[in-house]
Amino acid sequence: MTGEIAPLFVRWSLPHWAALGIVALAAGGILWGCRRLRMESRLLVGKVLGSFFLLTFLMETFGRIVREHWEPWQDRLPLHFCSLMALVCFIALWFRTPWACAVAYFGVLTASVQGLITPMLHDGFPSAAFFVFFIGHGLLLISALYLPAVLQWRARPWDDMRALGL
Template structure:
């Protein structure tokens, strides 16, 4: 049992290994199931329980992660506080789900999907399956994206173009706050002080500190891309409404 939790576990994570691809496949299956059943869930009197279940999964991931940090003796201010973008998005998702909050959705639609998607495709992860950290990492990031898409597909929330600006503003305020904490505790949360040791998208964005500026541009482009489907859907609906009635 200890090998599933041991911080000195020696089986290292490998990008796009069978374990990684299997985890991604499970996520795709969950996406398909959620999308196929979106209308049924939307019309159900019990749809709020879907939100509560996702919130419970996110809380369980965060609580057990901190318990693991403490019991394994690796809790440190420098690198185990919930100050990564995905950790912050996780907390926002919990409040969004529990209180059905539209304002938080406007932010977490972009930060949650954008951050979690990058994380699962290029994980900054040491431990491989079946270690607890492997399972917690993927379950937490999958649940973040499923939570956001649950609000889109089941609760039928929609971001607006102003949401892109709101998410960018939130992100920049976050950079200042987290950057200040990094300076105070000697951390590297959100990789604001240096790139991660593992391969990531940041390797393509230039050296420190210039990759931070590149990351701003990438975030804006990504947020626009995430908003585009709603533009296309809105235009398609408008075109259908303008079609003349057949005689």
């Protein structure tokens, strides 16, 4: 595609609904399939998923610094909520620490899901930004649900308030 401009993203359009449907089907399929595995295999799948988050977090952070050198320094910081959730999901899936599991679960289900429903995208389907956004946010949702549904993590009393405080 030389010189072509990607169409603008339109919320609640057919591509948006299709992306949400694909995320829902993928989440259901992955969670259902992984629940049928032995715990050792479940842990391994979780670590592979967590490794993906660490890799994307590092690529996004360094990529933003390299690509967007003309923007103010505040825009180059990796302080986007979903970027931080990717890092927390890595910690939760690799180390299964209670605080990381709670923050990943409650953080993703409150904010990253909202991003799927009401994305702030400029370019629509079939742009790379469209695919990166829905794949990344869809995997965050899968990870948040993977913790209780597959790895059998359970929230402790006040975990929701601790996650909110953090």
